[in-house]
């Protein structure tokens with residue numbers, strides 16, 4: 500539980516059981532998780548409102564970021580950028596959804612390429628979602 504605890508301390512969050520449990524789930528998966536996936540694992544111990552509220556707190560405090568999804572199902576992943584903090588995220592990496600296992604991964608090493616803004620438009624956020632076969636599903 501050490502790493503999860505450290506993350507809470509770093510983001511000045513009080514240590515609660517649910518926060519630790521959800522952080523542990525994120526730490527033990529290498530792909531993004533949705534509310535319902537978390538609910539499937541811990542729904543018998545915690546109600547969905549508590550789970551939602553914890554997600555919101557984590558997102559607000561820079562622990563997790565929303566991952567673009569084409570299914571309309573919101574998924575979240577741990578922030579790797581140490582700079583992510585209170586209401587500020589710097590997760591401008593490409594995300595990848597595997598068409599085989601359906602998991603979405605953060606490609607932390609792949610920055611979103613600079614794109615040209617059309618005149619008169621202001622970007623507040625944009626996302627880059629690649630699709631294909633992940634390295635765990637590739638048949639060797």
Ligand SMILES: [Zn+2]
Nearest residue numbers: 564578583588
């Ligand atoms: Zn972030």
Ligand SMILES: [Zn+2]
Nearest residue numbers: 597600633636
């Ligand atoms: Zn896959």
Ligand SMILES: [Zn+2]
Nearest residue numbers: 566576590605
């Ligand atoms: Zn990401």
